[in-house]
Amino acid sequence: MDESSVTLREVMLRDGLQNIPEFISTDVKIELFRLIAASGIRNMEITSFVNPKAVPQFQDAARMAQAVLQMKPEGVEVSALVPNLKGAQNALESGMRNLGFVMSVSESHNINNVRRTTAESIDELKKILDLKENYPDLNIRVGMATVFGCPFEGKIKPRVTLNFIRRFYDLGLRDISLADTVGFGNPKEVKETCALCLTEFPDVTFSIHLHNTRGLGLANSLAAYETGIRLHDGAIGGLGGCPFAPGAKGNTSTEDLIFMFEEMDVKTGVNLEELMETSRYFKMVKNNVCYSSSILEVGVPVPQGAITKDGSEQKWSI
Numbered sequence: 001m002d003e004s005s006v007t008l009r010e011v012m013l014r015d016g017l018q019n020i021p022e023f024i025s026t027d028v029k030i031e032l033f034r035l036i037a038a039s040g041i042r043n044m045e046i047t048s049f050v051n052p053k054a055v056p057q058f059q060d061a062a063r064m065a066q067a068v069l070q071m072k073p074e075g076v077e078v079s080a081l082v083p084n085l086k087g088a089q090n091a092l093e094s095g096m097r098n099l100g101f102v103m104s105v106s107e108s109h110n111i112n113n114v115r116r117t118t119a120e121s122i123d124e125l126k127k128i129l130d131l132k133e134n135y136p137d138l139n140i141r142v143g144m145a146t147v148f149g150c151p152f153e154g155k156i157k158p159r160v161t162l163n164f165i166r167r168f169y170d171l172g173l174r175d176i177s178l179a180d181t182v183g184f185g186n187p188k189e190v191k192e193t194c195a196l197c198l199t200e201f202p203d204v205t206f207s208i209h210l211h212n213t214r215g216l217g218l219a220n221s222l223a224a225y226e227t228g229i230r231l232h233d234g235a236i237g238g239l240g241g242c243p244f245a246p247g248a249k250g251n252t253s254t255e256d257l258i259f260m261f262e263e264m265d266v267k268t269g270v271n272l273e274e275l276m277e278t279s280r281y282f283k284m285v286k287n288n289v290c291y292s293s294s295i296l297e298v299g300v301p302v303p304q305g306a307i308t309k310d311g312s313e314q315k316w317s318i
């Protein structure tokens with residue numbers, strides 16, 4: 001991969017499914033994983049180790065993790081979301097080693113989402129880090145929710161985010177995802193915040209997780225790309241949304257991200273047509289699923305052929 005290429009992390013199996021109230025069977029989830037990996041996606045969040053009473057969709061988190069790990073998906077990095085110590089312990093017991101610890105930079109959203117103050121979440125994170133003693137290959141990514149705005153508190157100042165990152169950094173963490181949980185951000189803010197993060201923490205790997213609530217998902221992704229962020233989350237069909245953030249809508253569609261980047265000669269390594277087949281497969285399984293992806297809806301542009309005035313020399317080209 002060259003410096004300009006991007007890695008897309010597919011979060012449909014976690015963010016995409018958490019907003020679907022009906023349980024999707026583990027077999028379907030495994031088939032989705034297989035198809036998504038076959039399309040060339042090399043990074044996937046596959047489930048969420050949360051209280052099944054809070055999100056029944058992930059009652060099969062352990063089974064899903066074990067099944068995916070058994071498939072030994074070569075070259076695919078798999079991770080799972082954890083909101084607390086218990087989730088981390090369950091994930092580790094299921095064989096997972098890449099965990100995405102979620103906490104919000106907004107006090108109100110953190111309380112609503114994981115029933116903890118941010119200080120309590122950081123304490124929880126420290127306890128998870130202590131598990132490294134028994135699991136030295138444990139990797140933690142911090143998923144920072146509501147960086148660009150909170151449904152309760154509104155805009156969040158970049159300095160608040162940077163202060164949290166400093167604390168994570170001091171705990172030895174170097175993998176951080178900046179999330180626009182409810183789609184409050186705009187390209188200017190995304191650029192400013194990402195640039196500050198990259199300048200102040202040049203040895204941290206930052207990724208971006210955007211929701212397309214108000215149609216700015218792609219523009220925000222591009223803004224993050226232009227500042228140097230090379231790991232972007234997306235969900236097939238534009239599925240997704242946090243059930244504990246009022247007004248949250250889907251992630252930026254992975255299909256649309258691939259189209260945008262590839263059209264700009266930025267390599268993603270993903271076969272768009274194959275990924276679209278995966279979205280169609282899921283639509284077949286669950287026909288009331290509501291997609292929001294322009295490429296899925298209208299396809300890639302296919303010119304119909306030049307038109308001459310007398311109509312005699314129509315050339316068909318693709």
Ligand code: COA
Pocket residue numbers: 018048049050051052054055083084086087088090102113114115242243244
């Ligand atoms: N996985 C499974 N069960 C869990 C759990 C986890 N990660 N964390 C707590 N539990 C269980 C406890 O065992 C306990 O079970 P019991 O009622 O059978 O005794 C119950 O949940 C309450 O435990 P408690 O420690 O009080 O947890 P909590 O009520 O503070 O729950 C969360 C906190 C975060 C685990 C819970 O609110 C949750 O899972 N929320 C979902 C958040 C989410 O998915 N957000 C969207 C993604 S950003």
Ligand code: ZN
Pocket residue numbers: 015179181209211240241242251
């Ligand atoms: Zn999300």
